[in-house]
Structures are given as structure tokens and as C-alpha cells.
Amino acid sequence: MKSSDFKAYLSAYHNEVTGSRILLGISFPDGKEYRLLIDCGYFQEVQYRYLNYVDDLDPTTIDAILITHNHIDHTGLLPKMVKQGYRNPIYMTEITKELLPRFLMDSADQQEDNAKYLQDKFPGDEWKFNVLYHRENVDRTIKLCRGVKYQKTLEILPGVKVTFFVNGHILGASMILVQCTAYSRKPLNFLFTGDYRLKNPFYKVPELPNWLKKMELIMVHESTYGTTDSSNIKVCFKRHLLEGFERGQDILIGAFAQARMQEILFELKKMQDEGLIPEEYKIYVDGPLGIKTNLAYEEILKTFSPENSNFMPKDIQIVDPRSRDNFFSLEGKKILITTSGMLSNGPAKNYVPMFIERENAMIHLTGYAAEETLARNLLDAKRAETIQIGSKPYQKRAVIKTTREKTSHATRDEMLGFINQFTNIVFLAVNHGASEVESDFEETILSQCPRIQRVDILNRDYVYCIYQFGNEEDKFSNVIVKRMPAKMQVLSPKDRNYRKQKQKQKRKSRHEERVMKKAAKRKLKQKNQF
Ligand SMILES: [Zn+2]
Ligand SMILES: [Zn+2]
Numbered sequence: 001m002k003s004s005d006f007k008a009y010l011s012a013y014h015n016e017v018t019g020s021r022i023l024l025g026i027s028f029p030d031g032k033e034y035r036l037l038i039d040c041g042y043f044q045e046v047q048y049r050y051l052n053y054v055d056d057l058d059p060t061t062i063d064a065i066l067i068t069h070n071h072i073d074h075t076g077l078l079p080k081m082v083k084q085g086y087r088n089p090i091y092m093t094e095i096t097k098e099l100l101p102r103f104l105m106d107s108a109d110q111q112e113d114n115a116k117y118l119q120d121k122f123p124g125d126e127w128k129f130n131v132l133y134h135r136e137n138v139d140r141t142i143k144l145c146r147g148v149k150y151q152k153t154l155e156i157l158p159g160v161k162v163t164f165f166v167n168g169h170i171l172g173a174s175m176i177l178v179q180c181t182a183y184s185r186k187p188l189n190f191l192f193t194g195d196y197r198l199k200n201p202f203y204k205v206p207e208l209p210n211w212l213k214k215m216e217l218i219m220v221h222e223s224t225y226g227t228t229d230s231s232n233i234k235v236c237f238k239r240h241l242l243e244g245f246e247r248g249q250d251i252l253i254g255a256f257a258q259a260r261m262q263e264i265l266f267e268l269k270k271m272q273d274e275g276l277i278p279e280e281y282k283i284y285v286d287g288p289l290g291i292k293t294n295l296a297y298e299e300i301l302k303t304f305s306p307e308n309s310n311f312m313p314k315d316i317q318i319v320d321p322r323s324r325d326n327f328f329s330l331e332g333k334k335i336l337i338t339t340s341g342m343l344s345n346g347p348a349k350n351y352v353p354m355f356i357e358r359e360n361a362m363i364h365l366t367g368y369a370a371e372e373t374l375a376r377n378l379l380d381a382k383r384a385e386t387i388q389i390g391s392k393p394y395q396k397r398a399v400i401k402t403t404r405e406k407t408s409h410a411t412r413d414e415m416l417g418f419i420n421q422f423t424n425i426v427f428l429a430v431n432h433g434a435s436e437v438e439s440d441f442e443e444t445i446l447s448q449c450p451r452i453q454r455v456d457i458l459n460r461d462y463v464y465c466i467y468q469f470g471n472e473e474d475k476f477s478n479v480i481v482k483r484m485p486a487k488m489q490v491l492s493p494k495d496r497n498y499r500k501q502k503q504k505q506k507r508k509s510r511h512e513e514r515v516m517k518k519a520a521k522r523k524l525k526q527k528n529q530f
Pocket of ligand 1: 069169
């Protein structure tokens with residue numbers, strides 16, 4: 001390698017689906033170096049939550065942060081970074097900048113409970129889990145945020161250009177292109193898909209430009225639905241509601257405050273327009289963050305996608321928190337949309353006990369139900385079984401329904417179609433999926449995306465060193481990628497499974513090292529033969 005070549009390293013701080021944080025270090029041929037962080041998310045998975053409290057990255061070494069979209073598992077550690085000294089810009093789309101503050105404030109409000117949860121879980125190690133950040137840290141964070149227009153290329157550091165492309169995951173979501181350029185050298189380009197979906201009920205997702213599809217790219221690609229095809233997802237939400245109406249059931253719909261709640265309201269409005277909602281039904285909504293986000297959506301859509309800005313159903317009523325306990329004395333048969341999506345937080349905690357013991361009621365989930373959530377308990381319990389909610393037991397009499405059709409992620413077939421539009425991906429790093437899904441998806445890409453030169457998994461275990469040896473005029477690829485074990489793995493001493501996994505990974509990387517050494521020896525031998 002010449003000293004005048006580009007070098008980069010790519011590593012991640014997350015293991016599976018939540019806690020998205022990717023570090024991209026770039027060394028330019030002239031010697032300058034930058035460190036970019038792509039997303040700065042909070043770990044929500046129970047087994048990784050302790051990682052939020054580990055200081056594994058010095059914020060003062062980061063030159064810029066890029067945010068793909070406004071989900072806490074992609075933004076929730078930003079205030080911690082700022083609290084610990086980060087002072088450089090945080091780039092995101094203008095819409096994400098608009099939505100971000102109230103979600104970070106909400107996260108700050110939960111930090112006390114979050115710390116308490118881990119203190120209880122790890123007795124003896126309580127000192128490790130202090131409140132991560134407060135509202136004032138969020139205020140400082142917001143001051144560093146810069147809103148960027150879609151498709152407008154911006155040079156954020158000398159030789160580093162970024163472009164945000166429209167992504168259907170949620171309103172404001174993006175895919176981010178990072179282009180590193182130096183005089184007469186071939187550029188080094190990275191595309192971070194973030195979480196993505198190819199369509200959105202509120203706005204059109206334009207095709208990516210052809211120049212991008214032809215560009216020599218290193219792609220970091222999500223894999224949440226890496227083993228689920230579109231044909232595995234039953235479209236049943238509307239049918240479930242119609243059946244509920246026919247039986248005269250009161251219906252509770254659990255929804256995430258952002259995207260899911262608005263998409264459900266939009267669907268209800270369409271059903272209303274078609275005359276499918278019987279007159280005796282009244283639509284109620286509860287959840288302060290969701291209600292604020294409904295208003296924000298209306299405002300943003302007025303300019304971003306005006307034809308769908310009027311998505312709220314007619315005569316919808318916001319439940320006054322003081323009348324939650326008397327909800328069933330309110331007018332009419334009920335359709336209630338409330339947060340949180342997994343029912344463990346927000347007003348859902350008040351409503352589930354009221355609905356669960358009613359014979360003629362339906363609780364409809366509209367997304368993933370993680371372990372240790374009320375949604376998961378409801379799904380797992382049999383009819384008439386007793387469920388513990390808070391300190392009280394309840395008998396499950398209501399019908400529980402769920403659907404995956406409202407997912408905001410692309411399915412496996414859609415992802416493969418997406419990847420196969422690109423003609424020059426030199427390295428594809430799979431991330432943001434459950435471990436076994438990531439491995440499975442990696443195999444799928446290898447067998448179904450013949451143009452991809454190399455595929456691997458990006459998580460806390462590995463660092464990828466990337467060398468760009470090419471000159472501007474080179475027609476062929478001169479990128480070399482080497483995988484090394486990462487040193488940042490932090491273990492929870494209490495987690496036996498995790499320890500086992502780590503030992504397995506250690507063995508795997510030792511094995512790989514041996515294979516690489518052997519290959520290098522072989523190469524040397526061949527060289528000496530000529
Ligand atoms: Zn997301
Ligand atoms: Zn995510």
C-alpha cells in the first residue's frame with residue numbers, strides 16, 4: 001500500500017436490531033483523518049440494555065454525526081454523547097430535525113425508570129447504572145442538529161460529501177450516501193440504507209438515481225426482515241376490524257407514537273370514507289406523544305405530501321387523561337388507538353386491564369412484540385388464562401389479534417430486488433437484524449445477488465479495514481476489505497448465554513485468523529515460484 005491511498009475503517013457498536021451506531025473512520029491520501037458516526041441509537045433489547053451505560057466511544061473524537069431517521073434506537077444516545085462532550089454538527093433531514101426533539105425529551109423523561117430497571121436486574125452492580133441524561137442535555141443536542149434537504153449534496157468536511165435520499169421507513173427517513181474524494185484518486189463511497197421500506201402510505205418514494213446505482217459502493221444494509229418474504233405477511237387488519245364491528249366488539253389498537261399511529265388513523269379514515277365503520281362506533285385516541293406527532297405529521301405533510309395531509313378520521317376524540325378510568329362510560333362503541341405499541345408503557349397500561357376481561361372486546365397489536373412486554377404476554381396467554389398486569393391478576397377474555405402488514409421494513413424479496421439494482425457494490429455489510437436472521441440473509445445475498453463482490457456482517461465483533469488503491473481513471477475496482485476482530489466487545493458479567501456466544505465468536509475469529517494466515521502464506525509461496 002502507498003501512503004497516498006485512501007483507507008477507511010467501518011465498525012459498529014450494536015449487536016442486533018437496536019442500538020444502531022456505526023463508526024466510519026477515513027484516512028485521506030494527504031494524511032487528514034475524520035471519524036463519522038452514523039446513527040447514535042439506544043439499546044432497547046432487554047439483553048443489551050446495559051450497553052447504554054458502557055462508555056465505549058470518546059465523543060470528542062467524532063467530527064460529525066449523521067442520523068438516518070427519528071427512531072430512538074437510532075437517536076437515543078445523542079444526548080449522552082453531548083453530555084460527554086460532543087460539540088460538532090449532527091446532520092439529518094429537515095423533517096427528522098422537526099420530529100426529533102419531542103422524542104428525545106420523552107426518552108430523557110424515561111431515563112430514571114430505565115436506570116432503576118437495570119439496578120434491580122443487576123444487584124451489586126447498581127453503581128454502573130445512573131441516569132444517562134436529562135432534558136437539558138437534550139436541549140444542547142437540539143442546538144447541534146442541522147436539517148438537510150433530500151437529494152441535496154453537502155460537503156460536511158473537506159473531501160466528505162453527504163446526500164440524504166428519500167426512504168419509505170417513516171416520515172423524514174433517509175438513506176445516506178457518504179462520498180470521500182481526493183484529487184486524482186478514485187473516491188470511496190458508502191451508502192447507509194438505515195431502516196428502509198420501499199413505499200410509504202403518506203408519500204411517494206422516488207427511485208434512486210441511476211448514477212447512484214452505478215457507483216462503486218460499500219453498502220451497509222439492514223436485515224430486520226431478512227428471512228420474511230412479502231408472501232409470508234398476511235394482510236388482515238381491515239378484515240379483523242370488520243369482523244369486530246360485526247360482533248359489536250370494543251376495539252383497542254396498540255400503536256407506536258410515530259408512523260404506526262398515523263398510518264392506522266389514515267386507514268381508519270379511508271374505511272370511514274368507504275362507509276365501512278358503523279355509526280355506533282366512535283374513534284378515540286390517547287397518548288400524548290402520539291397526539292403531538294399526529295399534529296406534526298399534518299403540518300409536515302402540508303408541504304411534503306399535501307394530498308395526504310388530511311389523514312385524520314372525522315369526529316375523532318382525544319381522551320382526557322382524567323377520564324381514562326371511566327373510558328367505558330364515554331359515548332358509543334369504541335375504537336381506541338393508543339400508545340405504546342407493545343402496551344407496556346403509556347396509557348395502554350390503563351386501558352388493557354379494562355379491555356382484557358371483556359368477552360366482547362378485541363385488542364389489536366400492530367407491530368413486533370418484544371420479550372417481557374405486555375403485548376408479548378397477551379399473545380402468549382391462552383383464553384381464560386390469568387395474566388399479571390402491574391400487581392393485579394386479570395383473566396384473558398378479550399380476543400387478541402396481531403398483524404405484520406404495518407411493518408415499516410422491506411421484506412426479504414423487496415431487499416433483494418433493491419440490492420440487485422446496484423451494479424457495483426464492492427462490499428455489502430449486513431446489519432440491523434437478529435443474529436440468525438443476519439447470517440441467513442448473508443447466505444441469501446451470496447446465492448441471489450451475483451454481482452455483489454463481498455458480503456459480511458457488521459456488529460460489535462468486527463472492524464473492516466477498507467483500502468482504495470484506485471486512480472480516478474481506473475475502470476476496475478481496486479478496493480480491498482479486511483476483517484479484524486473488534487476490541488470493543490463489552491460483556492455483562494451476569495449474562496451466561498452472552499458469554500457462551502462470545503466464546504464462540506472468539507473461536508470463530510481465531511479460526512479465521514488461521515485461515516487468513518494460511519492464505520497469505522500460500523500467496524507468498526506462489527509469488528516466490530515466479
Ligand atoms: Zn427505524
Ligand atoms: Zn432500527
